[in-house]
Amino acid sequence: xxxxxxxxxxEYLENVKTKGFWIGILLFPGMVWxxxxxxxxxxxxxxxxxxxxxxxxSEDLGEIARQRITLLNRKKVLTALQTHISKATAELREQMxxxxxxxxxxxxxxxxxxxxQLSRSDVEINPFSPNQLVKLGDLIPEQMLLNDAQWAxxxxxxxxxxxxxxxxxTEPDLRFREVPLIDDxxxxxxNEEIEKQLKPYLRGDKxxxxxxxxxxxxxxxxxxxxxxxxxxxLRFWSSNLADTDLLDTILAALSExxxxxxYSRRGIASDVVAEVASLRVRSVNFDPNKGAGDEKVGIRxxxxxxxPIGFVYMLWVAIFSIAQMLLNxxxxxxxxxxxxxxxxxxxxxxxxxxxxxxxxxxGVTMQLAWIGSLIGILNLKAGPSATWVADLIAAVxxxxxxxxxxxxxxxxxxxxxxxxxxIGSICNTIKEAQNYxxxxxxxxxxxxxxxxxxxxxxxxxxxxxLSWIPFWTPFVMMNRMAASPPxxxxxxxxxxxxxxxxxxxxxSARIFRIGVLRxxxxxxxxxxLGWLKSRTP
Amino acid sequence: MSDPIELRNVTKNFGDFRAVDxxxxxxxxxxxxxxxxPNGAGKTxxxxxxxxxxxxxxxxxxxxxxxRALDVRERIGYLPEEKGLYKKMTATAVIAYFAMLKGxxxxxxxxxxxxxxxxxxxxxxxxxxxxALSKGMGQKVQVLASIAHDPDLVILDEPFSGLDPVxxxxxEEVIRDIRARGKTVLFSTHVMSHAERxxxxxxxxxxxxxxxxxxxERAKALLPTIVRVRGTGAEAALAGLTAVTEALPSSDGRxxxxxxxxxxxxDPQELLKIAFEQGVxxxxxxxxxxxxxxxxVHLVGEKARExxxx
Ligand SMILES: Nc1ncnc2c1ncn2[C@@H]1O[C@H](COP(=O)(O)OP(=O)(O)OP(=O)(O)O)[C@@H](O)[C@H]1O
Ligand SMILES: [Mg+2]
Numbered sequence: 001x002x003x004x005x006x007x008x009x010x011e012y013l014e015n016v017k018t019k020g021f022w023i024g025i026l027l028f029p030g031m032v033w034x035x036x037x038x039x040x041x042x043x044x045x046x047x048x049x050x051x052x053x054x055x056x057x058s059e060d061l062g063e064i065a066r067q068r069i070t071l072l073n074r075k076k077v078l079t080a081l082q083t084h085i086s087k088a089t090a091e092l093r094e095q096m097x098x099x100x101x102x103x104x105x106x107x108x109x110x111x112x113x114x115x116x117q118l119s120r121s122d123v124e125i126n127p128f129s130p131n132q133l134v135k136l137g138d139l140i141p142e143q144m145l146l147n148d149a150q151w152a153x154x155x156x157x158x159x160x161x162x163x164x165x166x167x168x169x170t171e172p173d174l175r176f177r178e179v180p181l182i183d184d185x186x187x188x189x190x191n192e193e194i195e196k197q198l199k200p201y202l203r204g205d206k207x208x209x210x211x212x213x214x215x216x217x218x219x220x221x222x223x224x225x226x227x228x229x230x231x232x233x234l235r236f237w238s239s240n241l242a243d244t245d246l247l248d249t250i251l252a253a254l255s256e257x258x259x260x261x262x263y264s265r266r267g268i269a270s271d272v273v274a275e276v277a278s279l280r281v282r283s284v285n286f287d288p289n290k291g292a293g294d295e296k297v298g299i300r301x302x303x304x305x306x307x308p309i310g311f312v313y314m315l316w317v318a319i320f321s322i323a324q325m326l327l328n329x330x331x332x333x334x335x336x337x338x339x340x341x342x343x344x345x346x347x348x349x350x351x352x353x354x355x356x357x358x359x360x361x362x363g364v365t366m367q368l369a370w371i372g373s374l375i376g377i378l379n380l381k382a383g384p385s386a387t388w389v390a391d392l393i394a395a396v397x398x399x400x401x402x403x404x405x406x407x408x409x410x411x412x413x414x415x416x417x418x419x420x421x422x423i424g425s426i427c428n429t430i431k432e433a434q435n436y437x438x439x440x441x442x443x444x445x446x447x448x449x450x451x452x453x454x455x456x457x458x459x460x461x462x463x464x465x466l467s468w469i470p471f472w473t474p475f476v477m478m479n480r481m482a483a484s485p486p487x488x489x490x491x492x493x494x495x496x497x498x499x500x501x502x503x504x505x506x507x508s509a510r511i512f513r514i515g516v517l518r519x520x521x522x523x524x525x526x527x528x529l530g531w532l533k534s535r536t537p
Numbered sequence: 538m539s540d541p542i543e544l545r546n547v548t549k550n551f552g553d554f555r556a557v558d559x560x561x562x563x564x565x566x567x568x569x570x571x572x573x574x575p576n577g578a579g580k581t582x583x584x585x586x587x588x589x590x591x592x593x594x595x596x597x598x599x600x601x602x603x604x605r606a607l608d609v610r611e612r613i614g615y616l617p618e619e620k621g622l623y624k625k626m627t628a629t630a631v632i633a634y635f636a637m638l639k640g641x642x643x644x645x646x647x648x649x650x651x652x653x654x655x656x657x658x659x660x661x662x663x664x665x666x667x668x669a670l671s672k673g674m675g676q677k678v679q680v681l682a683s684i685a686h687d688p689d690l691v692i693l694d695e696p697f698s699g700l701d702p703v704x705x706x707x708x709e710e711v712i713r714d715i716r717a718r719g720k721t722v723l724f725s726t727h728v729m730s731h732a733e734r735x736x737x738x739x740x741x742x743x744x745x746x747x748x749x750x751x752x753x754e755r756a757k758a759l760l761p762t763i764v765r766v767r768g769t770g771a772e773a774a775l776a777g778l779t780a781v782t783e784a785l786p787s788s789d790g791r792x793x794x795x796x797x798x799x800x801x802x803x804d805p806q807e808l809l810k811i812a813f814e815q816g817v818x819x820x821x822x823x824x825x826x827x828x829x830x831x832x833x834v835h836l837v838g839e840k841a842r843e844x845x846x847x
Contacts, residue, residue: 006637014625337621341683344588344615345638347607517590 003346007354008361015325015362024321024366029373036377049174050218051208052246053181055194057225064257065223067146068249069176074145075137076175081158086131088166108133119280176246179210179217191222195237202237219246228258306455307397311405312478314367315412316448319474322363323416326355327433330424339516348513352505356417363413404481407494412474414501422508425515426528447475458483467493470500539602540565541690541721542587547596549582556582558745559596564723564738569716571732572725574742575837580725581618583742584694588615601690611640614688618695618725620679624668628654628678631667636685646685653681657707673700680711691715693724697731709735729829739829743837753829760827760835762799764808767821771795774815775808794821 015021052069056062086093097107108125111133115123123138137145144150159169181187185197200206201217208217219238226232234254236247263270333339342351419440427433446466454463458480466476467485473493477485511528542564549557557579564570574580585591586598589606600606606613622631632650637643654663659677667675676699684691696712697705705728712735715722726732732739732753739756741749749756765787766775772795776784780803787794799805805824812819 002640003638006634010634014623017625332624335621336624337617337619338623340585340590340617340619341615341635341679342638343590344606344613344617345610345635517585 003350004354008358011358012361025369028370050176051179051215053220055222061223061227064253065250068253072175078137080172082136083131084169308481312451319412323420326359327420327424335428408474408478411497418504418508422511425512443471454479470497473497543599545597547593550594569722569736571736571739578742579745612689614683614691616683616693620676622667627664629663632682632685635682639686641686649685691722733829748836756832763825764797764805765823767794768817768819770817774817
C-alpha cells in the first residue's frame with residue numbers, strides 16, 4: 001500500500017510540475033473567458049456598416065429593397081437597445097425575481113407560456129442570453145418598425161424605461177447603407193458594363209467613393225425590370241459569402257410582393273390569406289418519466305436534455321488528456337530504464353496501480369482547477385449574466401448527473417488508463433506508441449461524433465447499442481443521463497463497464513509485466529496474445 | 538541463518554533458448570562475490586531471477602531466506618545493468634525516492650541522500666537535475682540510490698562500466714564500505730582487475746552454466762605456473778624435466794628468455810634447485826603468477842567466442 005502511495009505521489013508531483021499540466025489548467029478557463037467575452041466584444045465593436053449599390057431597373061421594386069435595409073438597421077438598433085436596457089435594469093430585475101420568489105427556470109417557463117398565449121411559437125427563447133431571452137425584433141411587427149413615426153415613438157418609450165442613473169444609449173452603426181453609383185459609371189450603361197466596372201471595388205482592389213468619403217463596397221444588387229416574373233433573377237454581387245442577411249431579406253420581401261400581386265390578380269383578398277396562413281396547430285409535450293402532475297415538458301427539460309453534452313465533452317477531454325500523460329510517463333520510464341529498479345522495490349501490479357492513481361489525482365486536480373476557475377470567472381464577471389448562467393446551470397445539473405459524471409469519469413479513466421499503460425509498456429518511443437494509438441484514436445472519436453445527436457434520440461437503437469460497448473459506455477451513458485434511460489440499462493452497462501475495467505487491468509498488468517523489461521521492436525499482435533497465455537515473464 | 542543468496546538447479550528458458558542451465562550456488566553472509574562471464578553468459582538473467590523480476594523455468598531461489606525477493610525488498614539493494622534515472626528529478630530527489638520505495642521515511646531518505654552524495658564526491662550536484670549529469674555521474678547517483686536504505690544484500694549488475702579509472706576506484710571503495718558493515722555484495726563485471734582486488738569469491742558462468750566457483754586464489758591455481766629463465770645451458774637443463782610441460786620463447790619479447798610452463802602442483806623452487814645443481818648461470822629467474830584475466834580467458838575463451846557468433 002505504502003509503495004502504491006509513494007509511486008502515486010511521485011507521479012502526481014512530477015506531472016504537476018510539467019508545462020503540459022499548466023497549459024491544460026489555463027487553457028480551459030482561457031477558452032471560457034473567450035466564450036464569454038468574445039460575443040460581447042464583437043457586439044460592442046460591431047460589424048462595420050456595409051455599403052451596397054442598388055441598380056433598380058424596375059419601377060417600384062427598388063423601394064421594397066430599401067425598406068428592407070431600413071428594417072435590418074432598425075432591428076440592429078433594437079437589439080442594442082434591448083441589451084442596453086436589460087443591463088441597466090439587471091439589478092431591478094433580479095430584485096423583482098427575488099420579491100416574486102421565482103428563479104431563472106420559472107422565469108423561462110413563464111416566458112414560454114406568454115409566447116404560447118400570443119401564438120408566437122415561432123419566436124425562439126435563448127436561455128443562455130439573459131439580456132435577450134427573446135429578440136424584440138422577432139416580437140414587434142414589421143409594419144411598426146417600418147413606420148417612421150411609430151418607430152420614433154417606440155424608441156422614446158423604450159428609453160424612458162431606463163433608470164435615471166443609467167448610462168446614455170448610443171445608437172450602433174447602421175447595418176447596411178445604400179450608396180449611389182460613382183460619377184464615372186452611368187446608370188445608362190448595360191448591366192454587364194456596370195458589373196465589369198464595379199468588380200475591382202467589389203473585390204476590394206479599389207476603395208469606393210461616396211461623396212468625399214472612401215469606403216469598402218460590400219455588395220451590388222441588380223433588380224431587373226420584371227423582377228417578379230418567375231424567369232427573372234436578381235443579380236447579387238459580393239465577395240462576402242457569409243453575410244447573407246441582406247439578400248435573404250430582399251428575396252423574402254420580393255417573394256411576398258409577388259404573392260400579393262398574384263392574389264389580387266386572382267381576386268383573393270390578401271388579409272384573408274394572411275389570416276388563414278396564421279392558423280397553427282399546437283402541441284403540449286409530456287414526458288412519462290416525470291412525476292405525476294408535472295409531466296409537461298417545458299423549455300427547462302429541453303435544456304436538461306442537452307446539458308450532458310457539456311459533461312461528455314469534459315469527460316472526454318479529461319480522460320484522454322490524462323491517459324495520454326500516463327502513456328508518456330510509462331514510455332519515459334521504460335526508455336530511461338528506470339522500470340527495473342522500480343520492479344526490485346515493488347510488484348508490477350503495485351507499480352501499475354500507483355502510476356494510474358497518481359495520474360488520476362493529476363486529472364482530478366485539473367478538473368477541480370477548471371471548476372474553480374469557472375466559478376472564479378463567473379464571480380469575477382459577477383455581472384447579471386454570470387449569476388444568470390450559474391443559476392441556469394444549477395437548475396439543470398441534478399445530483400444524478402453529477403453522480404453519473406463522477407462514476408463515468410472514474411470508470412472511463414481506469415479503463416483507458418490501463419489500456420494506455422499497457423501500450424506504453426511495450427513501446428520504447430512515443431513514435432512506436434502511435435502505431436497502436438491510431439486504431440484506438442478512431443475508437444475514441446466515436447463518442448465525440450455521436451455526442452450532439454444522441455440527445456435528440458437518447459433511447460434510440462444507436463445510443464442503446466453504443467452504451468453496451470465499454471469503450472463508449474461512459475460517454476454515451478453520460479450523454480443519455482438526462483433522458484432517464486431504463487434502469488436495466490444503467491446498471492447493466494455499468495456492470496459491463498466495471499467488469500471490462502477489471503479485465504483490462506488483468507490483461508494490461510500481464511502485458512506490462514513482460515513489456516517493461518523488453519527492449520527492441522514492439523511485439524506483433526500475435527506475440528502479445530502469446531504473452532497473455534504464458535504464465536511467467 | 539541461511540545464506541543471503543541460494544540458487545538450486547536454476548534453469549531459465551526464453552522460448553526454445555536456454556539462457557541459464559542448471560545453476561546452483563550460495564553466497565554466504567559478509568562475502569563480496571564477483572559474478573563473471575562473457576557476454577550473453579546469463580549473468581543478468583540470473584540476477585533478475587534473484588530479484589524476482591524474472592521467474593526461473595525450473596529450480597528454486599532463496600534470497601535472505603525467502604523465495605520472493607519482494608518480501609524482503611527493503612533489505613536488498615539493486616543496480617540494474619541498464620542504468621537510467623528520472624531526467625527531471627534532482628539527484629537528491631531520485632536517491633530519496635528509491636530509498637522511500639524501500640520503506641525509508643521521507644525525511645530520513647532525503648538526509649541520507651545528501652550525506653551519500655557528499656561522501657562519494659557528488660556534493661556539488663545535489664540539486665542538479667539528472668539530465669544535467671554526465672553518464673558516469675548519473676551511474677554513481679544510481680548506485681547510491683540502490684544502497685541508500687542500507688541493505689543487507691547488494692546486487693550490482695556491471696557497476697564499473699562507463700566509469701573513469703578514478704571513479705572505478707570510488708566504486709571499489711563503495712563496495713568495500715558495504716562489506717565493512719558486514720553486508721553481502723554480489724556484482725557482475727567484465728573487468729577482472731576489480732574482481733581480483735575486491736572479491737574473496739568468484740563465480741564464473743559461461744553459456745548459462747557455472748564453470749568456476751571458488752576463491753580468487755583457487756581460480757589462479759587453475760592455470761599452470763610459468764617460470765621465465767635466461768642463462769647459458771638453462772634450456773638443456775630445465776626444458777626436459779617432467780615438471781615442465783612446455784618450453785617456449787618468452788611471450789614478453791625479451792631476447793633469450795625462455796618461458797617454462799609447469800605441471801600442476803610442481804614447485805618453481807625445484808627448478809631453481811636443479812638449475813643450481815647443474816651449474817647453470819641464471820641471469821633471469823622469474824615466477825609469473827597468472828592473473829584473473831588469463832584465468833578467465835582460459836575458462837571461458839572458447840565459449841565466449843561461440844556466444845559471440847551464435
Ligand atoms: N527477455 C529475453 N528474451 C529472450 N532472450 C533473452 C532475454 N533476456 C536475455 N536473453 C538471452 O539470454 C542470454 C543471456 O543474457 P544475459 O543478459 O543474462 O547475459 P549477460 O551475461 O548479462 O551478458 P552481458 O555481459 O552481455 O550483459 C543471451 O543470449 C540473451 O540473448
Ligand atoms: Mg548482463
